[in-house]
Amino acid sequence: EKSGYKHFMAKEIAEQPVVIADALKHYTGGGVNPALQLPEGVDFTGVDRVMMVACGTASYACHVAKYWFEQIAGLPAEVDIASEFRYRDPVLSEKSWAVFVSQSGETADTLAALRHAKEKVAKVVSVVNVPTSSIARESDLSLPILAGVEVGVASTKAFTCQLTVLALMAIKAGLDRGRLTADQAGELLVGLRNLPGLMNHALALSAPIAAIAEELAEAQDVLFLGRGAMFPLALEGALKLKEISYIHAEGYASGELKHGPIALIDARVPVIVLAPRDALFDKTVSNMQEVMARHGKVLLISDAQGVAEAGHGVWRTLTLPEVPAALAPILYAVPAQLLAYHTAIAKGTDVDQPRNLAKSVTVE
Ligand code: F6R
Numbered sequence: 001e002k003s004g005y006k007h008f009m010a011k012e013i014a015e016q017p018v019v020i021a022d023a024l025k026h027y028t029g030g031g032v033n034p035a036l037q038l039p040e041g042v043d044f045t046g047v048d049r050v051m052m053v054a055c056g057t058a059s060y061a062c063h064v065a066k067y068w069f070e071q072i073a074g075l076p077a078e079v080d081i082a083s084e085f086r087y088r089d090p091v092l093s094e095k096s097w098a099v100f101v102s103q104s105g106e107t108a109d110t111l112a113a114l115r116h117a118k119e120k121v122a123k124v125v126s127v128v129n130v131p132t133s134s135i136a137r138e139s140d141l142s143l144p145i146l147a148g149v150e151v152g153v154a155s156t157k158a159f160t161c162q163l164t165v166l167a168l169m170a171i172k173a174g175l176d177r178g179r180l181t182a183d184q185a186g187e188l189l190v191g192l193r194n195l196p197g198l199m200n201h202a203l204a205l206s207a208p209i210a211a212i213a214e215e216l217a218e219a220q221d222v223l224f225l226g227r228g229a230m231f232p233l234a235l236e237g238a239l240k241l242k243e244i245s246y247i248h249a250e251g252y253a254s255g256e257l258k259h260g261p262i263a264l265i266d267a268r269v270p271v272i273v274l275a276p277r278d279a280l281f282d283k284t285v286s287n288m289q290e291v292m293a294r295h296g297k298v299l300l301i302s303d304a305q306g307v308a309e310a311g312h313g314v315w316r317t318l319t320l321p322e323v324p325a326a327l328a329p330i331l332y333a334v335p336a337q338l339l340a341y342h343t344a345i346a347k348g349t350d351v352d353q354p355r356n357l358a359k360s361v362t363v364e
Contacts, residue, residue, distance in 0.1 A: 001151075007351045009152035009244070013337050014203060016157050017196035020164050020330075023146040024192055027168050034189035036172055041141040044176040047097055047122065049076040053085045053113045054101040055361070057155040057239060058162060062101055063232035064329045065166035071326065072180065072188070073173035082109035083364075085116065092120040100126045101166070103150060103158035104360040105133020112364075114138055127165050129158050143169070152352045153359050154244050156337045159236065160199075163330045167192060191324040195331060198321045202334035205318055206342075209335060212299060212316050213342030217245065219270050223261060223296075224251040224336075226274040227284045233274055233329045237336035244344040244354050254287040265296040270315070272299045272339070274332050277306035278325040285310040301335050 005011035028034035050069055052062035062079040069077035080090070082100075086109060092098065098117035102110045105128040114135060118124055126139035129147050136142040145161035171188050174180030180188075216222065222241060224234035234251030241249040252261050254273075265271065271291045275284040281302075288298055288310065297315040300307060303322045311317040323331045344351045 007152065007341075009154055009156060009341055009351050012150055012152050012157045013334065013341060015148070016160050016334065017199045017203070019147045019157050019161055020199070021196040023161050023164050026146055027165070028189055028193070033186065034193055036168065036175070036185070036189070038168060038172055039141060039143065041123070042143070042169060042172055044073070044075065044173040046095060047075065047173075048093055049078065049096040050099055051090065051092060051096055051117070051121070052077065052079045052099045052101060053082050053110065053117070055082050055107050055109055057159050057236060058101040058103060058110075060232045060236040060239070061159055061162040061166060062099070063235070064163055064229050065170060067229040068167055068170035068326065069173060072170045073177050074179045075173050075177060082107065082113040086113040090117070092117060094120075094122055096121050097123045097125055100124070100135055100139065101128075101162055102126065102133070102135050103129045103147075103155055103162075105130040105135040106360050106362050107135070108362050108364050111135055111138070127162055129161070151359075153354055153357050154240055154340070154351075160330050160333050163333070164192065167327065167330070188324070188326065191327050195323070195327060198323055198331050199334055201321045202331055203338075205335060206338055208318065209338040210342040210345070212318075213339060213346050216247070216270055216339065216343045217346035219247055219268065221264060221269050222247055222249040223264070223269060223271045224249065224274065225254045225257065225271060225284065225287060226251070227254045227280040228278070229326070229329045230274045230276070230332065233332055233336060236333065237272060237274065237339065240337060240340035241343060243357060244340050244351050245347050245349055246355075247343065254284045257287050257290065262290060262294065265291055265294040267295040267297065270297045270299060273301065274336070275300065275302050275306060275310075276320070276323065276325065276328040276332065277303050277309070278328065281306060281310075288314070301332060
């Protein structure tokens with residue numbers, strides 16, 4: 001069932017263009033002009049806030065979505081990890097939505113968090129991969145991400161499908177709240193539709209990424225940096241690397257570097273900078289130069305323009321296609337996943353069954 005791939009993780013990384021295209025077809029129709037076809041209950045009229053709750057990779061998808069709900073829809077959005085949320089006294093309004101994101105739909109903490117929020121919010125919404133799961137069944141409204149079965153313990157295609165569905169929700173919120181015109185929404189939808197093609201370009205970088213991974217495999221510590229919606233992606237890149245290669249990795253918002261972590265930088269520490277050429281690019285590049293001044297080994301992941309402007313003198317570069325700024329986190333997930341995958345291969349660890357981890361965490 002690995003369809004010729006060495007690992008489920010490799011297969012699932014490679015499947016992303018197809019499953020995302022399928023999910024988009026489901027939610028935006030198959031016609032030339034995409035049009036939102038979300039379930040009727042996805043109506044943000046009168047909603048004052050979305051509170052998103054999840055664990056691990058799914059929580060990083062929520063963090064990206066927070067930027068989207070704010071930017072695209074002007075809708076206040078918050079994120080919490082389920083193991084904290086369930087024991088807090090979250091102040092929830094009757095006009096807010098609680099959104100639970102989970103691949104398995106069975107994560108114990110996320111399910112408990114859902115029960116904790118029920119009755120306190122206008123609507124409990126879930127974004128799940130398994131439509132028959134407990135979390136899906138106990139929600140008022142559940143949106144399947146349609147990623148297909150995910151076997152690899154490290155979540156890959158579920159992450160990008162979660163992002164895709166959350167992006168569609170943010171676009172719907174933008175329309176419902178009068179923040180987006182139909183044309184602007186249409187542009188974002190076309191941008192989403194173009195993602196599978198761009199992801200194929202990113203997947204084609206597998207060989208250069210494998211070469212970089214040979215060297216990454218020697219590292220003790222790796223830092224991932226990003227700004228804006230690329231910050232949560234830095235967290236996700238670090239988690240992926242930790243869990244399958246067992247290399248210590250941390251993700252930071254680029255601007256936080258000088259508040260502590262820069263003390264870690266020396267010639268042995270690879271720093272992976274996720275920086276599409278967007279409005280925040282120059283800021284991130286200046287943080288990157290601070291790393292280089294301390295002999296950190298920078299891998300710059302950007303587009304052609306970004307690499308041309310800032311790639312000089314860095315340790316390595318990876319060039320991705322240009323992508324609308326808002327959607328970059330979905331595309332940049334691919335090189336982050338491939339880096340973790342190839343580093344684990346170089347180290348000889350068990351990619352699909354990393355030590356100490358279970359696919360579905362059904363106990364607290
Ligand atoms: C990381 C990973 C975990 C899960 C987390 C939540 O690769 O897979 O961090 O994302 O355990 O699981 P679900 O999404 O099933 O609730």
